[in-house]
Amino acid sequence: MVPEYTLMTIVGMLVVIGLEFFVFRSGIFRRSKYWAALAICLGFQCLVDGWLTKLSDPIVIYNPSEFLNLRFPWDIPIEDFGFGFAMITAVLMLWQWQLNRSKKGTE
Structure with missing residues (x-):
């Protein structure tokens, strides 16, 4: 069985990618x-997340049964990068989509 945080990260990434390719088509991946x-x-996520999740003195503690427990670099759970990708991509995708719509409205 896939741990919950891992599963939700994968689902989030797939949803954002699917929205880009099939709904918004903003073109950001190009x-x-x-x-x-x-x-x-x-890069900045590595600095902040590495400090927050460092095993020597963690501020954020993850339930080991809810993620893969693979950490790279500086003790960062790899799922955090998938979550960061989904969050950043969703914001930029919607921003670019809105810009594209605005340009079409002025032509």
């Missing part, structure tokens, strides 16, 4: 600016 923004955000 843009280098999206990938650069994602890399910058995930």
Whole structure:
């Protein structure tokens, strides 16, 4: 059985990807600016999340039965990166979709 946090992370990622490809079609996955923004955000996520989840003195504690217990780097649960991807992508996707709609309305 897949742990709950792992399952919800995978579902969240698939929902966001599905929304991009089949509903919003904002085109962000084809843009280098999206990938650069994602890399910058995930870089800062490493710093903050690494500090919050460090095993030596954690501020955030995960139930070991609810995630895969694979941590990289600095004791960060790998699921956190999937959650970060889904959250950042959803915001940027909706933002770009709205910009695309605004441009079509002015043409």
